[in-house]
Amino acid sequence: MVDPASGPFLFDTSAESWLARTRQAEVLSWMRAYLSRHQVQVSAITVLERVRGYSLLWRRTGEERRQGIEAARVAYLNALGPVWPVDGAIAVVAGEIMSLLPDPPTQPQRSHHLAESRQERLTRWRFDQLIAATALVARMPLIHNNAADFEAVRSAIERSPERFPGLGPLELMRCSSLI
Amino acid sequence: MSRRDAAPGPIKKRRTTLTLPADSLLKAERIARAKKVNLSAVISEALSEGLRAHAAAERSEEVLNAYRKAFAGFTHEEAAILDGIILEPAPRH
Numbered sequence: 001m002v003d004p005a006s007g008p009f010l011f012d013t014s015a016e017s018w019l020a021r022t023r024q025a026e027v028l029s030w031m032r033a034y035l036s037r038h039q040v041q042v043s044a045i046t047v048l049e050r051v052r053g054y055s056l057l058w059r060r061t062g063e064e065r066r067q068g069i070e071a072a073r074v075a076y077l078n079a080l081g082p083v084w085p086v087d088g089a090i091a092v093v094a095g096e097i098m099s100l101l102p103d104p105p106t107q108p109q110r111s112h113h114l115a116e117s118r119q120e121r122l123t124r125w126r127f128d129q130l131i132a133a134t135a136l137v138a139r140m141p142l143i144h145n146n147a148a149d150f151e152a153v154r155s156a157i158e159r160s161p162e163r164f165p166g167l168g169p170l171e172l173m174r175c176s177s178l179i
Numbered sequence: 180m181s182r183r184d185a186a187p188g189p190i191k192k193r194r195t196t197l198t199l200p201a202d203s204l205l206k207a208e209r210i211a212r213a214k215k216v217n218l219s220a221v222i223s224e225a226l227s228e229g230l231r232a233h234a235a236a237e238r239s240e241e242v243l244n245a246y247r248k249a250f251a252g253f254t255h256e257e258a259a260i261l262d263g264i265i266l267e268p269a270p271r272h
Contacts, residue, residue, distance in 0.1 A: 014262050020246035021258070028243070035239035036232070049263030056265065057257055072249050079245035111256055114266035124263050 002178045004034035009173065010084070010135045012128070013046040014145035018175045020079075026179040039081030043134040045127045047083055050076060084134045094133035096163045097153055098126065105152040129153060132170055141171040143178070 011019070019031055034040075054073040058066055084090075104125035108116035116124075128146065132153040135142035144150045154170040161168060199222075211221045250258065256266050 016246075017250050017258065017262055020243075020250045031243060032236070032239050035242050036235035040242070050261060053261035053263060053265075056260055057253075068252060072251070072253075075245045076249035079242050079249060081242075109259070109264050109266070110269070111259065111266055113269055114256055115269040116264055116266055120265045120267075124265075127263060 002030075002173055004030055005037055007034055007038040008041050008140060009034075009038075009143045010041050010043065010131070010138060010140040011046070012131055012142060012144040012146060012150070013042075013049045015143040015175050016040065016042060016046060016050075018145045019143075024179075027175075030179050040079075041082045041084065041138075041140065042080070043084050043131045044086055045130045045134070047080065049124075049127060084138055086130060086134070089137045090130065090133045093136050093164065093167065094130045096160075097129045097133055097156065100156040100160060100163070101129070101152060104149070106148045125149065136164065136167045136170055139167075141173050143173045143175060145175045147172075147174060 019027065022028065022031075051073065054069060054076070058069045058073075061069060086094075104121050108118055108121035110116070128149040132142065132150060136157070142150065150170070150172050154172055157164055157168050157170050207221045207225065208218060211218045214221070250261065253261060259266055
């Protein structure tokens, strides 16, 4: 179990929504305890991914659902705590990670008749690398729900510590291990 | 020095009468004796702590409610898109 008081933590895009959607009483208690001491910190990349998602859904849907999607987007922006910008230091670390791991560690996702394109998978992989770089520079543990991508980044950083002087290891916490 | 730069003045205090549980009062008196301060100081500190915790719990509920609204009512595929996983109709081969 992760002590909520030991935060603050950086929340990956997948973790933020997993924790917001959960109905598990123990997880909700953990979130309440965390929020009473700290704020949910995210990367600007998470905000980008989320707002892009709301915007795509808004464009794809009919008039009858657009108001609801816009209300959800506004609620998300109201819930936002501190947002870490992608600054010079984060760009340097992300560049090193991207050079070590140019290709995504897993295939694009599929769901019934829908699929993620290779281009979108690569974009998401780059975004995850930027989020991992943010956690490293901010020296915060990263809460995630995407082990395949972030464990690959963590291992690569451990194999090449000379490229990340004074930084690391990347500390990862899976959503399911919080309680 | 402008008025805005002035150091904050002493905290305003008000006298009041409260009815408190006897055992809590007894504990507060013990703490006051141990810390060599008066009972008002101990009660005031405990009240401030309680009010801070209450405000934090309120903030926490506000954020959780906003998050619930932000992610409610979406299908599995739509939720994936909100997480940055952009799913499109798969091309037919």
